[in-house]
Amino acid sequence: MKKRGVLVLLVLLTAISIVGAAGTKETAAAVQSGAIGSAGNPVKVTYLCKDVDPITDAQQLGMLEKAIEEGMAKEGKYVDLVILSAPTGSYATVVPIAFRTGQINPDLIYFQGNDQPLAQEGLLEDLTPYVEKSVNVKAIMGDHTKAAMKNYPYLMWLAPARVQIPVMRSDWFAKLKSGKALLENPTVDNYYAMFKEIKESGMAKWPITTDGGILKIDSVFNHAFGLTATIVKENGRWVYSNATKASRDKLAFYAKLYKEGLLDNEYVTKTWETMEQAFYEGSAAFVAGTAGDVVNVYNNKMKEAQGVELVVLPPAKGVGQAYQSVDVTKESRGFALNADSKVKDAAWAILEYMAGPEGRKLDKLGLEGIHYTVEGGKYVLTKQFPSWWAKFWPTMNGLDTSNVVGEVMSKSAIDSLNAAAKYFAADTNVLLTEDLLPLKDAMDKLYREYSTDIIRGVRPISDFDEFVTKWNAAGGTRISDYLATVLK
CATH class of the missing domain: 3.40.190.10 (Periplasmic binding protein-like II)
Incomplete structure (x- = not known):
C-alpha cells in the first residue's frame, strides 16, 4: 500500500469523486483512439522541474506553454500545460518529501535524486509500456538510457551520458x-x-x-x-x-x-x-x-x-x-509520471511531443522572436539564444540543424560530447x-x-x-x- 497520509488519501478520493464518470470515459476514449482531450476541453497537465519557475520567468514560460499546447493541438492532442513552482529549499531534498506528503502532486515531475524510495513505495509509474508504444522517444533514446530504464523504469532522461x-x-x-x-x-x-x-x-x-x-x-x-x-x-x-x-x-x-x-x-x-x-x-x-x-x-x-x-x-x-x-543501474535525474495522476496519457503525450521534430526545435532553439527569428525559411539564432536551455530533453538527437543559421552548440561542446564517447566506461x-x-x-x-x-x-x-x-x-x-x- 502506498505510504501517503490519511489526509492526502481523503483529498484524492474527493477529487476523484468530483471528476466523476465523465473524466473516466474521456480517459478511456483517449487510450482507445490515441486522442487527447478536445479543442473545447483540453486536458490539464501539471509539470514541475528544477529551475523552471513561472514566478521568476513568467513571460518566457508562458510562451513555452502556449507553443507546446498549439503544437500538440495540430496533432489532435489538446492539453492545458501548467508549469508549477518548486517548494523552497534544495530541490533534490525538498521535492521528494513534498511529493510523498502530498504538499505537491504534479502529473509530470523532474527528480534530481531521492526518487528511488518513492518508486519502491509505488508512487511513480512504470514507464516501460509508454516507451514501448512511443515513436519519438524511442528515436532519440541513447543506449545508456535504454540500459538504465531496463533496470529502473521510473525515471527517464533523454540526454547524453552525464559525464x-x-x-x-x-x-x-x-x-x-x-x-x-x-x-x-x-x-x-x-x-x-x-x-x-x-x-x-x-x-x-x-x-x-x-x-x-x-x-x-x-x-x-x-x-x-x-x-x-x-x-x-x-x-x-x-x-x-x-x-x-x-x-x-x-x-x-x-x-x-x-x-x-x-x-x-x-x-x-x-x-x-x-x-x-x-x-x-x-x-x-x-x-x-x-x-x-x-x-x-x-x-x-x-x-x-x-x-x-x-x-x-x-x-x-x-x-x-x-x-x-556511467551508471546504468538507474538515471540519476529525469522525469517521472505520478502514479496517482488521472491524466497519465496526456502527460506522456507531452514528453513524446517534446521528443519529436517540432518539440526538439522548440526545446533546443527556444522561442521565436526571442531566441531565433524566421527569415526566408531559415531559423536565425539571435544574441539571446545562448541564454536558452532545454526544459525537457538536453540532447541534440532529433534536432534538424540544416536550416539553422548560427551556432546551436559550440565546437567546445561538440568536442566534449565526442570526448565523452571516446573515453566512455560503463x-x-x-x-x-x-x-x-x-x-x-x-x-x-x-x-x-x-x-x-x-x-x-x-x-x-x-x-x-x-x-x-x-x-x-x-x-x-x-x-x-x-x-x-x-x-x-
Missing part, C-alpha cells in the same frame, strides 16, 4: 609548455606538471576549482588511480571503491594538490555559481562541466567574459583511462534494497567527512584506515554480503 569533462581557456592552454606533453600522454604526473606551471607562472590563483565536493575532479582522475567503477572486487569481495587502496592513493594526491595551492583551498565552500565566477573571471584555470550543454554554457560565457573559447582535455591515464564511469553498481539505503547514506556521509578532512590536511592520510573500519561497521560489511548475492 564531467575538464576544460580550460584555449589561450591559456596554448601558452603552457606542459600542454603539449599533457595531450600526448595525459598521465597523472603530466597533469600535476601542468597545474604547477599554471601556479608558478601566476596565470591563475588556483589551477583547479570545483563546487564543494570532488566529483568533478574525480571524473578526471578516478580511472587513472584504479577507481574504475562504483563497486569493484578487492581481496575476493565486492566492495564500494570509495573504501579501497585506490581511493586512498587518489585522496593522497588530492591532499598534495591542496597543500601546494594547486587545488582551490576554498573549494569546500564554493557553490556552482561561485565556482563558475572564479573560472570566468580568471582566478581559477581548470573546471569540469557536464558534456554537451553545460560545456556549451561555459564556453559561451567565457567568450562573453574574456573573448576566448575553451579547450577540452582528456581524462588522466594510469591504471585505466576514462572519464567517470559502471558496475547495484540498486540497494530499501532497508540498506539508510546504511549507504551513513557510509557516504563518513566518506565525505574523511575525504574532505584528508584533502584539507585536517587529518593525515593514515586516518584512511580508520575510515575504512568505520565504513565497514556502518554497513560496508553487510552490504558487501548483499552484493555477493547479486553480482556473480
Whole structure:
C-alpha cells in the first residue's frame, strides 16, 4: 500500500469523486483512439522541474506553454500545460518529501535524486509500456538510457551520458609548455606538471576549482588511480571503491594538490555559481562541466567574459583511462509520471511531443522572436539564444540543424560530447534494497567527512584506515554480503 497520509488519501478520493464518470470515459476514449482531450476541453497537465519557475520567468514560460499546447493541438492532442513552482529549499531534498506528503502532486515531475524510495513505495509509474508504444522517444533514446530504464523504469532522461569533462581557456592552454606533453600522454604526473606551471607562472590563483565536493575532479582522475567503477572486487569481495587502496592513493594526491595551492583551498565552500565566477573571471584555470550543454554554457560565457573559447582535455591515464564511469543501474535525474495522476496519457503525450521534430526545435532553439527569428525559411539564432536551455530533453538527437543559421552548440561542446564517447566506461553498481539505503547514506556521509578532512590536511592520510573500519561497521560489511548475492 502506498505510504501517503490519511489526509492526502481523503483529498484524492474527493477529487476523484468530483471528476466523476465523465473524466473516466474521456480517459478511456483517449487510450482507445490515441486522442487527447478536445479543442473545447483540453486536458490539464501539471509539470514541475528544477529551475523552471513561472514566478521568476513568467513571460518566457508562458510562451513555452502556449507553443507546446498549439503544437500538440495540430496533432489532435489538446492539453492545458501548467508549469508549477518548486517548494523552497534544495530541490533534490525538498521535492521528494513534498511529493510523498502530498504538499505537491504534479502529473509530470523532474527528480534530481531521492526518487528511488518513492518508486519502491509505488508512487511513480512504470514507464516501460509508454516507451514501448512511443515513436519519438524511442528515436532519440541513447543506449545508456535504454540500459538504465531496463533496470529502473521510473525515471527517464533523454540526454547524453552525464559525464564531467575538464576544460580550460584555449589561450591559456596554448601558452603552457606542459600542454603539449599533457595531450600526448595525459598521465597523472603530466597533469600535476601542468597545474604547477599554471601556479608558478601566476596565470591563475588556483589551477583547479570545483563546487564543494570532488566529483568533478574525480571524473578526471578516478580511472587513472584504479577507481574504475562504483563497486569493484578487492581481496575476493565486492566492495564500494570509495573504501579501497585506490581511493586512498587518489585522496593522497588530492591532499598534495591542496597543500601546494594547486587545488582551490576554498573549494569546500564554493557553490556552482561561485565556482563558475572564479573560472570566468580568471582566478581559477581548470573546471569540469557536464558534456554537451553545460560545456556549451561555459564556453559561451567565457567568450562573453574574456573573448576566448575553451579547450577540452582528456581524462588522466594510469591504471585505466576514462572519464567517470556511467551508471546504468538507474538515471540519476529525469522525469517521472505520478502514479496517482488521472491524466497519465496526456502527460506522456507531452514528453513524446517534446521528443519529436517540432518539440526538439522548440526545446533546443527556444522561442521565436526571442531566441531565433524566421527569415526566408531559415531559423536565425539571435544574441539571446545562448541564454536558452532545454526544459525537457538536453540532447541534440532529433534536432534538424540544416536550416539553422548560427551556432546551436559550440565546437567546445561538440568536442566534449565526442570526448565523452571516446573515453566512455560503463559502471558496475547495484540498486540497494530499501532497508540498506539508510546504511549507504551513513557510509557516504563518513566518506565525505574523511575525504574532505584528508584533502584539507585536517587529518593525515593514515586516518584512511580508520575510515575504512568505520565504513565497514556502518554497513560496508553487510552490504558487501548483499552484493555477493547479486553480482556473480
